[in-house]
Amino acid sequence: MADVIRVLLVDDDALVRAGLSMMLDGTGGIVVVGEAGDGREAVTAVDAHAPDVVLMDLQMPYVDGIAATRRLRARADPPEVIVLTTFDSDENIVHALRAGAGGFLLKDTPPGQIADAVARVAAGDPMLSPGVMRRLMDRTVAQTGAYERARAVLAALTPRERDVAVAIADGRANAEIAGALFMSVTTVKSHVSSILTKLGLDNRTQIALLVHDADLV
Known part of the structure; x- marks a missing residue:
C-alpha cells in the first residue's frame, strides 16, 4: 500500500x-x-x-x-x-x-x-x-519589472542551487537533474529544500515561475 x-x-x-x-x-x-x-x-x-x-x-x-x-x-x-x-x-x-x-x-x-x-x-x-x-x-516574461525582481531574488542562491532551479523550470524530475548535474538524488532534494527555504516558496512550480520570470530557460 x-x-x-x-x-x-x-x-x-x-x-x-x-x-x-x-x-x-x-x-x-x-x-x-x-x-x-x-x-x-x-x-x-x-x-x-x-x-x-x-x-x-x-x-x-x-x-x-x-x-x-x-x-x-x-x-x-x-x-x-x-x-x-x-x-x-x-x-x-x-x-x-x-x-x-x-x-x-x-x-x-x-x-x-x-x-x-x-x-x-x-x-x-x-x-x-x-x-x-x-x-x-508569455505572461511572466511580459510583466513589467518581473525580470529584474526575479533576478534579484535568485541572486540569493548558490551557483549549484541556481543550476537546480533552472533544471526544475525546464521540467526535469529529480533523477534527471541528478544525472545532468552529476550529483545524487539526495543532494538534488537537499538543494530543492534549500531553494524553497531561501526564497520563501511553497513548491517546485513556484521555483519554475520565478526562473521563467528571470528568463533563464
Whole structure:
C-alpha cells in the first residue's frame, strides 16, 4: 500500500466527479479515497481521508478552488493539488500556481495524461498542460519589472542551487537533474529544500515561475 496514491476529487458537478472516479480509481496505483462538492467541503474531506493529491475544480460555490488550494497548502503536511478546470484564463493559471497548486490541467486532457499528472505531482514534480505553460511563460516574461525582481531574488542562491532551479523550470524530475548535474538524488532534494527555504516558496512550480520570470530557460 506504500505505493498507492490517494486522491480526493473536488468538483461541484457530481457527474464530473463520477467520471473522474471511474477513470482514475485503480489506474496506475491510484485510489480515489473521497469526494467533495466545493472548496469548503474539501478542507473537511482532507481531514477525513488524508489524500496525497487533490484534484481541484476552480469555479465552485462557497469557497472556490483557488482559496481552497491556498488553505490546504498552508497546512503543516499539505496534500499536493492539481487544478482541473475548463477555465484557463491567465489570471486563473497564475493565481492557482501562486496559491500552491502543483499542476494545472484542462478537463479535456486525455485520461492517461491526467493519471500521469497525478503520479508526477505526487512525486513532487510539477505538471502543466503544454498550452498552459506557454501562456504562463508569455505572461511572466511580459510583466513589467518581473525580470529584474526575479533576478534579484535568485541572486540569493548558490551557483549549484541556481543550476537546480533552472533544471526544475525546464521540467526535469529529480533523477534527471541528478544525472545532468552529476550529483545524487539526495543532494538534488537537499538543494530543492534549500531553494524553497531561501526564497520563501511553497513548491517546485513556484521555483519554475520565478526562473521563467528571470528568463533563464
